[in-house]
Amino acid sequence: MRPTPLHILVAVDGSPGALAAVASVAALPLPERTRVTLLHVLTRYTPTHSSLPEGLLGGLRADEDARANALLDTARHLLERPGITVAQRVAEGHPAQVIVNRAVSKKVNLLVLGALGITAWARTLLGSTSQAVIKHAPCPVWVVRGTGGGVPEPRQTPFTVLVATDGSASARNALNFVATLPLPAPRVAHLLQVLPSLNEQLNLIGAPLDPPVLEPLYEIGSYLERRSHQLLDEQVHRLSPAFADVRTHVREGDPRRVILACADELDVDLIVMGSQGLTGLKEFLLGSVSHKVAKHSHRSILLVPGPDTDAG
Numbered sequence: 001m002r003p004t005p006l007h008i009l010v011a012v013d014g015s016p017g018a019l020a021a022v023a024s025v026a027a028l029p030l031p032e033r034t035r036v037t038l039l040h041v042l043t044r045y046t047p048t049h050s051s052l053p054e055g056l057l058g059g060l061r062a063d064e065d066a067r068a069n070a071l072l073d074t075a076r077h078l079l080e081r082p083g084i085t086v087a088q089r090v091a092e093g094h095p096a097q098v099i100v101n102r103a104v105s106k107k108v109n110l111l112v113l114g115a116l117g118i119t120a121w122a123r124t125l126l127g128s129t130s131q132a133v134i135k136h137a138p139c140p141v142w143v144v145r146g147t148g149g150g151v152p153e154p155r156q157t158p159f160t161v162l163v164a165t166d167g168s169a170s171a172r173n174a175l176n177f178v179a180t181l182p183l184p185a186p187r188v189a190h191l192l193q194v195l196p197s198l199n200e201q202l203n204l205i206g207a208p209l210d211p212p213v214l215e216p217l218y219e220i221g222s223y224l225e226r227r228s229h230q231l232l233d234e235q236v237h238r239l240s241p242a243f244a245d246v247r248t249h250v251r252e253g254d255p256r257r258v259i260l261a262c263a264d265e266l267d268v269d270l271i272v273m274g275s276q277g278l279t280g281l282k283e284f285l286l287g288s289v290s291h292k293v294a295k296h297s298h299r300s301i302l303l304v305p306g307p308d309t310d311a312g
Contacts, residue, residue, distance in 0.1 A: 003180075007109050010038050013095070017113075017145070037086075039089050041099065042090060043092070110139060115300075140177055160189075162189075162268040173304050188246075191235055191239070195224055256292045263299050273301065
């Protein structure tokens, strides 16, 4: 079956992160008739008429427009290839709001941006624009880490993906999306499910528990581990057609820390998660954990919303 064409929106602001985002898209084996829209958002400062002469103000705005188009021209040259349509747009307004509104109005399939914008704080791993886009975007968001740009070199090692799952609709949506995403080949996938650590929960109680109480708790823990392996094994078949190798992992502990540690241990290129996990007690497994992982990870991350997510 012929791959489905995509409509990809790439935010370009001239930062090293944005250059890495463009390079990441350029490395994808995109299906024919895919559309890529490059978007640069200008946040204009409009002084009072007495602040600057009209001619000088017009000249400054013209310079801003010229720099914006030069950035987009450079990005377009990296992405242009036969069968792929690349468009470039310059807009004005609040960057996150403009990016999300564009994704909504144009029914974008994938939104790609750098982790740090050109004005992001040096101490955080995720800029404020990226955080806002992740929170409100109606489509999958790929936040690219790195500072590289230019024409991507052919890969010498497999493209490795870590898919964190919790059984929620959002996690299933993430699994289905990455199974159809045209990632660089060869590809390796790791499926991860994180369980709450029984020992940590017992330590929270403080007082020692008698064996009659402990035994059922450990039996529940063993059951959850077996069931998690079964669920992961059932999901392997969804990824197998697209990945040369699919491996499963069940770990215990704090989900954010476990996911980040596993990503480092496996040296993955991309972490994939649903952006909305289960609610209530099950929110421990993912829920807002995906946003915490995005904020603290130094690796690229793809967050996929649930099937009924609306922007807002």
